[in-house]
Amino acid sequence: MQDAEKQKEFQIFVNTKPRKVPGPRISFEQVLAEAGINTAGQDLNLYDVEWVHGNRAGTLTPGQSVDLENGMKFDAGKSNRS
Amino acid sequence: MPENPTALSPHVQRLVDEKYAVSIDGQYIVVDNVPYVSAAGVVSRAAIISAYHEKDGVENFGDHTVWFTGSVPCTPTGQSLAHVLVADTNSTLVAGRQALCRFSYKSERSDTLDNIYNKLTHYVRKLQSYVSAIDPTASAAGEGSISVRQQRSVFHYPNTAVARAGLDAYEEKLKLAKVAIVGLGGTGSYILDALAKTPIEQIHLYDDDIIEPATVYRMPGALTIEEAHQKARKTNHLRDVYNRMRTGIESHPVRIDQGNVHELDDCRFVFIAVDHGPSRGLIARHLAKKGIPFIDVGMGVDRVPEDVKLIARVRVTTIGNESKSLVDTLPVTDDQEDAVYNNIQVAELNALNAMLAIIVYKQKIGFYSEEVAVNALRYVLAWQRLLHIGSEQA
Numbered sequence: 001m002q003d004a005e006k007q008k009e010f011q012i013f014v015n016t017k018p019r020k021v022p023g024p025r026i027s028f029e030q031v032l033a034e035a036g037i038n039t040a041g042q043d044l045n046l047y048d049v050e051w052v053h054g055n056r057a058g059t060l061t062p063g064q065s066v067d068l069e070n071g072m073k074f075d076a077g078k079s080n081r082s
Numbered sequence: 083m084p085e086n087p088t089a090l091s092p093h094v095q096r097l098v099d100e101k102y103a104v105s106i107d108g109q110y111i112v113v114d115n116v117p118y119v120s121a122a123g124v125v126s127r128a129a130i131i132s133a134y135h136e137k138d139g140v141e142n143f144g145d146h147t148v149w150f151t152g153s154v155p156c157t158p159t160g161q162s163l164a165h166v167l168v169a170d171t172n173s174t175l176v177a178g179r180q181a182l183c184r185f186s187y188k189s190e191r192s193d194t195l196d197n198i199y200n201k202l203t204h205y206v207r208k209l210q211s212y213v214s215a216i217d218p219t220a221s222a223a224g225e226g227s228i229s230v231r232q233q234r235s236v237f238h239y240p241n242t243a244v245a246r247a248g249l250d251a252y253e254e255k256l257k258l259a260k261v262a263i264v265g266l267g268g269t270g271s272y273i274l275d276a277l278a279k280t281p282i283e284q285i286h287l288y289d290d291d292i293i294e295p296a297t298v299y300r301m302p303g304a305l306t307i308e309e310a311h312q313k314a315r316k317t318n319h320l321r322d323v324y325n326r327m328r329t330g331i332e333s334h335p336v337r338i339d340q341g342n343v344h345e346l347d348d349c350r351f352v353f354i355a356v357d358h359g360p361s362r363g364l365i366a367r368h369l370a371k372k373g374i375p376f377i378d379v380g381m382g383v384d385r386v387p388e389d390v391k392l393i394a395r396v397r398v399t400t401i402g403n404e405s406k407s408l409v410d411t412l413p414v415t416d417d418q419e420d421a422v423y424n425n426i427q428v429a430e431l432n433a434l435n436a437m438l439a440i441i442v443y444k445q446k447i448g449f450y451s452e453e454v455a456v457n458a459l460r461y462v463l464a465w466q467r468l469l470h471i472g473s474e475q476a
Contacts, residue, residue, distance in 0.1 A: 015393055016386055016464050043415035046359070048382075048395060050462055050469055059460075059471045061411070075462045078382035079397035080362075080413040081425055082269040082355040082432075 010068040015076060026074075027065040035076040050075045090228065091136050093199035101226035102206075108233035109135050109245035110177035111143070113202050117220040118209040120153050122160025125217050128152025130185075130205050131176050133245035134198055143198050144246040146188055148205055149174065149181035158215040167208065175251040184248075236281055236328045255449045256280040258350040264288045264338050264365055266316045268300030268432030269379050269439075270355035275302040276440040277353075278324040278331065285330060286349070287317040290337040300429045337361065343368045351447070352376040353439060357425075363414030366401065370409045375402040375446060377439045378412055383426040392426065396435045396461040400442050405457040434461065438468075 010023050014034040021034060031049045032039055039047070049060040053072045060066060090098070094111070097104050103114040111134035120126035128151040133144035147169060154171065155163045164171075169186035185205055188194075194204045206222045213220050244253050261282050263270050266289040277285055291297075295310045303323065315335035324331045336342065343365060346352055352369055354376060356362050362378060369376045378401070383394040401408050438459060445452040458471035 015384065016391075017388065041418065043413075045411075046413045046415060046417055048397065048460065050395070050460055050471075052462075052465055052467060052469075057467065057469050059469070073465065075393070075395055075464065077384050077393070077395055078413065078417070079380040079395050079460070080357065080359060080417055081381050081383075081427060082265050082267045082357050082379060082435075 010072070011070050012068065013071075013073045015074070021068065023068045025065040026068050028060040028062050030065075031060065031074050031076050034074070037076060046078050046080060047076060048079050091139070091141060091198070093141065093197040094136075094228070096199045097202065098226050098228045101223035102202075103222075103224060103226075104228045105177075106134065106228070106230045107177040108231065109133060109240050109242065111198060111202070112177055112179070113206065113222065115224055116152075116206055116209060116222040117213045117217075118150075118152055118155045119158055119212045119216065121156060123158065123216055125213050125220050126152060129179060130202060131179065131181060132198065132201060133242065135240055135242055135245070137239070141198050142242055143195075143201060144242070146195055146201070147184055147186045148202070149176045149248060150183050150185055151179050151181055152183075154183055155209055155212065157212055163212070174248045176248045177250070181248070236283060236330045238327055238329075241279075252449060253281065255447055256282065256444070258282045258447065260284045260286065260349050261351045261353070262286040262288060262346050262349045263353045263355060264346075264361075265354065265356035266291070266320055267297065267355065267357065268427055268429060269381070269435045270353065271301045271316070271320060272433045272436030273353050273355060273379075273439060274320055274324065274331075276437065278328060283330050284332060285324075286332045286334060286345075287320060288334045288336065288338050289316050290335055291316050293319055300427055300432050302433075338365055340364065346374065347372055349374055351443060353443075354378040355436075357417075359414045359416050362412055366409050366412055366414070370401060370406050373403060375400075377401070377443055379435050379439050380413065381427070381431055381435050383428060383431065385426070392428075394428075394431055394463040396431060396438065396463075398435065398438045398442055398459040400446065400457045400459075402446065402457075404455075408458055411458065431463075 009020050012019055019034045028049050044062040051058055051072055051074045053069055105112040110131050112129050112131045114129045115127050116130050117125050117127050131149040135142045154168055167185050167187050168183045170184040174181045189204050194200050263273050266287055292313045293316055298305045298310045317333035317335045321331045321333040354362055354365055378399045381396045383392050386393055399408055444450045456470045460469045
């Protein structure tokens with residue numbers, strides 16, 4: 001944990017693609033940006049952000065953030081189609 | 083229409099002629115008053131029940147097993163016949179009667195399963211053979227009677243697998259009076275496919291959209307080229323398809339708005355499977371206010387252009403009295419993104435979204451057990467994982 005906190009950059013995956021991001025935390029909005037999603041003029045509540053790391057998993061909503069760890073995977077996108 | 087036999091099959095008639103007390107009750111046939119040895123030297127009486135359905139002279143009575151409303155039969159000296167005769171001692175509700183065990187006794191005779199008369203008298207004789215040593219006059223034959231109780235059913239022909247497995251008490255839970263599906267696109271039409279095969283009395287379909295060739299690729303079943311191009315209302319087409327097997331599908335080729343949302347007020351459950359965010363919001367808020375439980379579904383598929391692959395996620399949000407706050411998590415704004423070129427949909431993801439919703443629905447109405455309550459569920463395809471949102475797993 002000590003090492004992880006000191007670490008400046010984290011290697012993660014966003015929508016399956018590798019990304020290097022600054023630590024120690026990443027926000028909902030940053031994940032969308034890393035996913036290349038243009039949210040200009042869009043309601044952020046249209047998007048879901050999920051993450052997994054090993055057996056752990058969680059969700060982010062607008063304004064929320066999570067502690068980064070190397071190898072974390074994020075999924076970002078909408079779930080409003082039927 | 084549910085069939086209404088006017089004449090008994092000759093095999094059932096023979097049971098009556100031989101003075102058995104016979105009832106046909108929905109998908110079962112019952113012979114009452116069958117003597118058996120219940121304990122050392124004691125003769126008791128109980129009913130033998132078999133799955134039974136007759137249509138156009140063809141009898142269907144399941145496998146060689148029958149249910150029995152008595153206790154495990156004994157020999158005249160009180161030895162249990164459990165190992166000889168009894169396959170199962172789980173108490174089960176069958177044909178409105180409590181069956182205490184299920185018999186499985188294969189006969190040496192090759193004609194035992196030729197007809198229902200042979201099947202039932204095979205078991206009557208087996209029980210009788212032990213009774214005779216105690217009371218030679220005891221017999222299942224008495225006055226000879228028949229009663230036929232037609233079960234009112236929404237189906238044009240019965241699901242014989244339910245009777246065969248003795249699942250009446252489970253199936254009963256699926257008999258909701260009225261359920262609605264709002265939105266009959268890919269996901270909604272798969273929801274209908276599963277719901278139509280449950281004994282809900284009325285399934286109301288709401289959608290103002292028409293069928294086009296592209297939509298057919300996301301629907302269960304297959305349409306002819308003429309059907310795909312005839313621009314029929316989705317709800318009318320689907321009603322006509324599922325009316326082939328049942329009654330009670332109601333088509334409403336309209337969009338739900340402020341003016342007609344009250345039509346959902348007497349629903350026991352509602353599925354929202356719409357694209358339009360404001361409609362989702364209107365319906366969800368109305369249902370939450372009225373205390374009507376519902377499930378909102380949605381999915382998203384995106385390109386990963388570098389890999390020429392797709393990623394996707396599927397969402398099932400279940401809202402009841404204990405999860406009303408989830409209404410605020412639903413995507414209710416109007417999505418400005420182009421709905422034609424950026425709306426990638428694939429049938430298996432529609433189907434998965436629909437079936438996850440159906441399974442959760444069947445948990446909420448007590449058909450499936452729900453050891454862990456999950457009201458917000460996400461499936462992330464690239465991870466092959468189902469995530470429970472809200473119960474933070476970090």
